[in-house]
Amino acid sequence: MNMQSKIHTKNLNLFAGKQQILKNINITIPEKKVTTIIGPSGCGKTSLLKCLNRLVDIYPEMKVQGKIYLDNINILEPQHDIHDIRRKMGLLSQRPYPLPMSICNNITFGLRISGRRKKRYLNGRLEHYLRQANLWDEVKDRLKEPAVRLSIGQQQRLCLARGLSVDPDIILADEPTSALDPVSTTAIEERFEKLKSRYTIVMVTHILRQAKRIADHVIFMYLGEVIEQGPAEQVFCNPQHEKTKLYLKGAYN
Amino acid sequence: MFLSSLLIIVVLGIILFSVLKKGMPFLTWEMISQPPRGGFYFGKEGGILNAIIGSLYLAFGATTLALCIGLPVAFYLNIYLIHKKKLVNTVRFFLDLLWGVPSIVYGAFGFMIMIYFGFKSSLLAGIIVVTIFILPIMIRALDEALKSVPIGLFESSLSLGATTSEISFSIYARQCFPCIITAILLSFGRAIGDAAAVLFTAGFTDHIPTSFTQPTATLPLAIFFQLSSPIPQVRQRAYAAAVILTFIILIISIITRIIVKKYQRSIIKF
Numbered sequence: 411m412n413m414q415s416k417i418h419t420k421n422l423n424l425f426a427g428k429q430q431i432l433k434n435i436n437i438t439i440p441e442k443k444v445t446t447i448i449g450p451s452g453c454g455k456t457s458l459l460k461c462l463n464r465l466v467d468i469y470p471e472m473k474v475q476g477k478i479y480l481d482n483i484n485i486l487e488p489q490h491d492i493h494d495i496r497r498k499m500g501l502l503s504q505r506p507y508p509l510p511m512s513i514c515n516n517i518t519f520g521l522r523i524s525g526r527r528k529k530r531y532l533n534g535r536l537e538h539y540l541r542q543a544n545l546w547d548e549v550k551d552r553l554k555e556p557a558v559r560l561s562i563g564q565q566q567r568l569c570l571a572r573g574l575s576v577d578p579d580i581i582l583a584d585e586p587t588s589a590l591d592p593v594s595t596t597a598i599e600e601r602f603e604k605l606k607s608r609y610t611i612v613m614v615t616h617i618l619r620q621a622k623r624i625a626d627h628v629i630f631m632y633l634g635e636v637i638e639q640g641p642a643e644q645v646f647c648n649p650q651h652e653k654t655k656l657y658l659k660g661a662y663n
Numbered sequence: 664m665f666l667s668s669l670l671i672i673v674v675l676g677i678i679l680f681s682v683l684k685k686g687m688p689f690l691t692w693e694m695i696s697q698p699p700r701g702g703f704y705f706g707k708e709g710g711i712l713n714a715i716i717g718s719l720y721l722a723f724g725a726t727t728l729a730l731c732i733g734l735p736v737a738f739y740l741n742i743y744l745i746h747k748k749k750l751v752n753t754v755r756f757f758l759d760l761l762w763g764v765p766s767i768v769y770g771a772f773g774f775m776i777m778i779y780f781g782f783k784s785s786l787l788a789g790i791i792v793v794t795i796f797i798l799p800i801m802i803r804a805l806d807e808a809l810k811s812v813p814i815g816l817f818e819s820s821l822s823l824g825a826t827t828s829e830i831s832f833s834i835y836a837r838q839c840f841p842c843i844i845t846a847i848l849l850s851f852g853r854a855i856g857d858a859a860a861v862l863f864t865a866g867f868t869d870h871i872p873t874s875f876t877q878p879t880a881t882l883p884l885a886i887f888f889q890l891s892s893p894i895p896q897v898r899q900r901a902y903a904a905a906v907i908l909t910f911i912i913l914i915i916s917i918i919t920r921i922i923v924k925k926y927q928r929s930i931i932k933f
Contacts, residue, residue, distance in 0.1 A: 465818050470746040497824030507819040510838040510931045519833070520823040558931050569819065576823055 416441040416580065416610045417462060422476035424457055424466065431457050433634045435476070439627070444602055444611045446621040446642075449631035450657070455614040458631070459584050462612070463499040464492060480580075497524070500573025500609075502583040506565035508557035509572075513549050516557050516568055520576040535575065543571035544601055563594025570601065574609075581605065583613040587620065599624050618658070622646055630654050682909060686902035694903055699869045711904050716871050717879035719911070720786060722855035725793035729801045729850055732794070734843070737805035738831040745817070755806065761799035767859035769796040774863035787875035789865025796860045797850040804849050808842030809835055816931070838930060841923040848919045852912055858883035882908045 417439040424432035432454050439445045447455045457466070464485065466472040477484050485495050497520075509516050517539055518532045526532065536553070540546040545567045549560070557568060566586060573581060583602075587595040602611055602624055615621050621628065621642075628645040630638045630653075638645055638654045649655045693710050700709035740751050773792035782788055812835055820830045836843065858881070866878030867888065882904055889901035 460818075463822055465821060468745050468814075468817065468821070470748055493824045493826060496822050499822060501819060501822035503815050503819060505815070507813070507815045508931055509816075509820070509834055520825075523823070523825055523829050523833075556928055556930075558928075572823065582822075 414441040415439065416481065417612075418479050419461075420477040420479070422458075422461065422474070422478060424454070424461060425473040425475075426469075427471045431472075431634055432461070435636055437629055437636055437639055439610065439612055441610050442606060442608070443626040444606050444613060444624050445627040445629065446625040447612065447614045447629045447631060448616070448618065448621050448657075451616060453631045454634045455616075455631055456584050459582050459612065459614050462580075463496050463501065463582060465501075467492070497576045498578050499580045499582050500570075500576065500578040502566070502570055502573060502581065502586040504585045505589040506562060506569045508560070508565050508568055511557065512554050513557050513560070513568065514553040516572050517575050520572060524576065539571040539575045542574055542601075542605070543567045544597060545571060561594075563590050563597065566590055566594065566598060567601070570598070574605075578609065580610045580612060583611065585614055585616065587615075587617075595620075618660075630657065632657070679909070682902060682905045685899070686904075686906035689899040690903040690906055694900065695907060698871055711880075711882070711885050711900070711907070713869055713871050714880040714882045714885035714904065715907060715911075717786070717865070717868075718855050718882040718908075720872065720879065721789050721793060721861065721865060721881055722851055724786075724790040725797060725854045726801075726847060726851045728790065728794040729797050729854075730847060733798055733801035733805055733846075733850075734836075736802050737809055738835065740802075740806055741809040741812075742817075742827050742831050742835065755803070758799045758803050758806075762803060765859070766796050766857050767862075770860040770863050773860070777864065783876075784864055784866030784878045785876045786865060786872045786879045789861045789879060789881075790875075792860050792864045793854050793857065796857065797853050800853055801846055801850040804846035805839075805843060808839040808846065811842075812838055840926050841930065844919050844923050848916060851915060855911065856883060856908070858887055882911075 415438045417437075419435050419437050422432060422435040423430065435458060437458075447458065449455055457472075460466050461474055462478060466474055474486060476486070478486055480495070480498070483490065509519055511519070514536060517536050521532060521535060537546060537550075540549065545564060548564060549568075552559070557565065560568060566589070570581075570586075581602075587598050590598065599620065602613070605611065606626075613624070625642040628639065628642050629636060630645060630649075630651075632653050638649060638651045645654065646658065649658060691710075693708070695710055695715060696712060697708075697710035698713040699711070740754060744751050769792055773788060773795070777784070777788055816834065816838065817830065820834050825834070861881050861884060865881060867880050867884055868878045869880070870877070872879040886901045886904045886908070889897045889904065892898060892901075
């Protein structure tokens with residue numbers, strides 16, 4: 411199978427105080443595919459995601475060891491500009507956190523801070539990204555309204571559009587549908603299907619059915635360790651490890 | 664709980680009522696439109712315009728200065744030092760200590776420094792000392808506001824590639840806007856109502872100050888001096904001055920409420 415690796419980690423360890431959250435993680439995330447990280451709650455899925463864009467930096471007790479390669483650059487080395495690294499990865503969190511401004515400014519904020527301020531350009535981009543997140547038709551008449559007025563499903567799509575606006579290579583999604591209703595969930599999943607032709611998508615989920623629906627590549631984690639990883643068909647239909655089999659049967663839920 | 668609330672409301676009501684009852688009849692246009700004249704302190708013509716203007720100058724100056732210093736400090740504590748909880752908590756502890764220090768100590772401290780440098784009492788000295796006095800209040804009020812912003816918003820902004828200063832001024836400042844206004848109001852109230860800190864540092868004069876180096880009168884001191892006068896007409900004017908002070912604070916509160924209402928609609932609620 412010829413797939414290009416976008417991110418791979420080497421002996422990644424994460425400590426929170428004295429407790430070890432991630433143990434010796436070696437994973438490969440293929441480019442332009444949907445990779446889902448599955449596993450029971452508390453197994454370090456979200457922590458792993460936060461390591462990838464170095465959000466762990468802001469938590470005082472977290473210590474990272476090992477190497478994370480993004481396009482063969484180790485992003486844990488201090489000489490790389492952290493803002494550039496983070497800009498390459500859009501983040502979709504468990505519940506949407508729109509910025510406290512209008513819908514329009516939510517999308518253009520990322521562009522404006524990277525120095526693009528021409529009004530016409532911004533308006534064009536605004537429509538483009540809102541269409542990509544399948545939100546344009548719903549909000550085109552109320553772009554000046556505060557983003558809080560949107561429903562939570564719309565807010566999550568707004569956050570997706572906002573994430574896309576800084577032109578990332580990767581979308582990191584941390585249980586992006588856990589706060590949403592089934593219709594909004596389907597909307598986000600459909601978006602991911604469309605977007606994977608251009609972006610590498612890494613999604614954490616605890617819903618097995620969701621993983622089965624959209625995953626191309628699966629990483630199964632248990633208690634801070636990666637138990638099994640590989641193409642979706644292989645992991646779901648022919649798991650190699652005992653723990654994976656048990657999890658797929660529903661033993662850990 | 665109901666009784667305690669009732670007690671507070673009753674006490675507040677009595678204070679307001681007695682101030683209004685004693686002050687209102689003597690509140691004339693002359694009081695608020697003229698500085699003291701020749702026989703003012705014997706109950707004759709003139710007003711307390713000097714103290715009104717002086718107090719407003721002082722409170723606006725000090726609040727502006729305190730905001731200019733306090734806002735960056737609050738951002739620094741909550742955004743730049745987000746991964747150094749211990750240090751931040753130590754700073755918070757000392758700010759709380761400073762909050763508890765009585766204002767006369769600030770006044771005496773300011774006076775000491777003024778003597779050391781050979782300054783006379785002046786508007787500028789008053790502004791600086793009142794700024795130092797209200798800074799802990801301002802910083803802690805802003806700090807509490809910024810502390811309540813969920814970390815998810817911080818993470819989301821970081822993942823857009825925003826720098827800490829962009830997050831501070833474009834996102835946190837917006838999200839906390841009503842709280843920032845409340846902090847300003849709180850500090851302004853303390854600044855305009857305090858007598859002890861300005862007793863030595865701003866002095867007292869019958870003239871409206873025209874430069875920073877002149878001494879200035881303030882309303883709380885005007886009340887203090889007039890109340891201690893043996894002449895009844897002067898004492899009545901003290902209550903009128905108290906009414907004016909209360910009204911200034913009331914007007915500022917109402918304006919603040921209107922501003923906050925207007926901008927509250929784009930705040931993200933969690």
